[in-house]
Each structure stands twice: as C-alpha cells, then as structure tokens.
Amino acid sequence: MTQKRVQVLYKKPLSASLARSTVTSKTNTAFVKRWDRMFPSDESRDDCGDIFYDPSKEWRERNKRENQRIYRAVERLVDQKFRSTFEVDKNISDTSVKRMHHLYTHGARLAGPEAAGSVYDLAAVLHAQAPWLAEVSTSIMNQGLAHIAAGGVGLRFDPMILVGSPGCGKTHFARLVAEFARTPRAIIDVGAGGAGFRIAGVEHGWSSARSGVPVELISETAVANPVIVVDEVCKAGGAMHSADRSATSLTTSLLQVLERSSAEHFVCPFLRTRFDLSHVNWILTANYEHQIPAPLLDRCQVFRVDASKPEHLVAFFNRAAGDDAEPGELERVGAFIEEMCDVGRPPSLRQIGRLAKSLRATRRDMLM
Helix, strand or coil, rough: CCCCECCCCCCCCCCCCCCHHHHHHHHHHHHHHHHHHCCCCCCCCCCCCCCCHCCCHHHHHHHHHHHHHHHHHHHHHHHHHHHHHHECCCCHHHHHHHHHHHHHHHHHHHCCCCHHHHHHHHHHHHHHHCCCHHHHHHHHHHHHHHHCCCCCCCCCCEEEEEEEECCHHHHHHHHHHHHHHHCEEEEEHHHHHHHHHHHHHHHCCCCCCEHHHHHHHHHHEEECCCEEECHHHHHHHHHHHCCCCCCCCHHHHHHHCCCCCHHHEEEEEECCCECCCCCEEEEEECCCHHCCCCHHHHHCCCEEEECCCCCHHHHHHHHHHHHHHHHHHHHHHHHHHHHHHHHCCCCCHHHHHHHHHHHHHHHHHCCC
C-alpha cells in the first residue's frame, strides 16, 4: 500500500545566492528578446518633407513606452515567482536546500500503521515490552484505531506526559513507540539547557541560529509524523516556569506545537516560513508532577508510571539478558529482584539494564 503524503512546507525554498535583482535582470533580458521577436521595430516612415521632423525623438518616445511596459511585465513575473518562495540562509548546505525542495514538491509521508491490524500489532508488542505501561499502550491503540476508522494512516496520538520515578522506563517506552511504529524519533533533554530554542528554533541574528529539532527532523527524513521526546521537563527549573507555574521559555515553545490547530500554522523563526507540525507525536517525561507547568498539564494526557512490580522487573531483565544468561543465573537475579521489592526498594530499570549488560560482558569473557 502506498503511504499517504501530506503537505508540510507551503513555499518553495530559494537559495540566498539567487537574489531578486539577479532574477529580475535575467527575466528582463529574456523578455526583451521575446518582445523584439514578437514586435519588430518598423524602420519605415512616411517622409512628409518636413525639414523640422526629428525621427530620433519619435523613436525615443516609443522606446520609452515599450521599456515601461516591459518593466511592468517583468515586475509582475518576478513578484509571482517570489510570492510562493522563501529565501534560505546562505549557510544552509545545498543538500539541505534540495531536501526542502523535495519536501515542498512531493510532501512528507505518514509513517506507521496503515490498517487496524497494524495498530493492534503495535499495541501488542508495546504491551509485551513494557507491561507496566499497558494504560499508555492502550491509549495509543484506541487513538490509532479511531484515526484509521476516520480514513487516516500513520502513527497519531495526542501529546502525553509520562510521570514516574527515575529509571522507570519512560524514555525507554518512547523509543519503543518510535521503533515499532517505524517512525523517526528525536530526544530533547531539558536538563542540557536551551530546550525551548531546540523546539522552536533560533532566528537570524544569533550565532546559534538554526531551525528547531522537529523542523530539522522532518526535513531530513521527509516523514511528517515523527516521535519527539522532551525528556525530564521537570528539570528545567526557573528557565521553564515562574513561581506561579506560569508559562515562560520552554512552555511557550511547547504551546505552539502541542495543539494541532496552532502547530499546523507554525512559523519557523530561522526559515521564516510556515511549517506544518500538526502531525508530530509528542511524548514528555517528568519525575515529579508538581513541577510541571499547569499549561502543559492542561494540554497533555498524563500517565503515572509505576514499574515496581517484581514480575515486570524480572521479565525486563530476562529480555535484556537474552541468551547470554544461564537458567540458574536468571533464577538468582529474579529472586534478588523479588527480595528488593519485598523490602520496598525495587531496583530501577536502568539498574537492571546495567546488571544485564554486566552479565553479558562476563559471559563473553568466559567464552573467549
């Protein structure tokens, strides 16, 4: 089945080296040549014998009128050409310009499930990989089925926030969604700083001027519905919200793209043109719900993640260890995990992953 394509870029990219004056000059030259072929000058004149007749004056006046008509026609043609274009920055590579030109001409495809059966398969594998997030995978399944029933294709779900203790698998689950739906993904770490600019982009005039991650990812992959993960939104501190939890830098950037109606008309400050981000799937993660700004809570589904059940942790270790672990080792680790859960100190998925990695490394060393 041919994957559906949608328009995300509404103006044709124009290289900065192709200035308006250059286009006007070339168009004018071509227009004059065509005008001369269509309307050749008439050198003959009716000699009335008037000794005061000045042929050069008549020629100059006629030539002036023709030049004015050509100028107006050329300006209309150039205006029409530039009206549906936008000028890209001179520092953008030719490869990026070609990608944007292809995106403008052919649109971006919608990756992910194309039928109800594919939606069920995606939900099943997500539930198997992360059973403690069954509520989230069920929500993605229900929204996907509704989207397919309405005639849509591809991965599509409303923005969500996964709230849970560190190491409970929030970011891991977001990666799984993109992996099994076969959509591109990008992770924006709020703790690294500048997350608001990484989402919306930076306008010209700054040394760090560039498009935001969503625009860059869509331009590079030609996929309109990637998964964008905003990791650890509660780490933004003062740069994210004020004392009354009102919106500032990061929330302002997110509010432009979380609602599909506003994301559809998003204007990239770097490219200075409209870019449709309404198909992007957003997953935000946080360790503490009380630190999340109220505007984000209002616009997102909130799921509370709890990966403390021993059966889930043991199953995760078994998958992470793979075939490198002996049955006896699996039993001992499983017993250790259950014991830690019983005393109220369940290990995090990150700790279990490191344990499985260490076990695999030890097993390889023994076989060498």
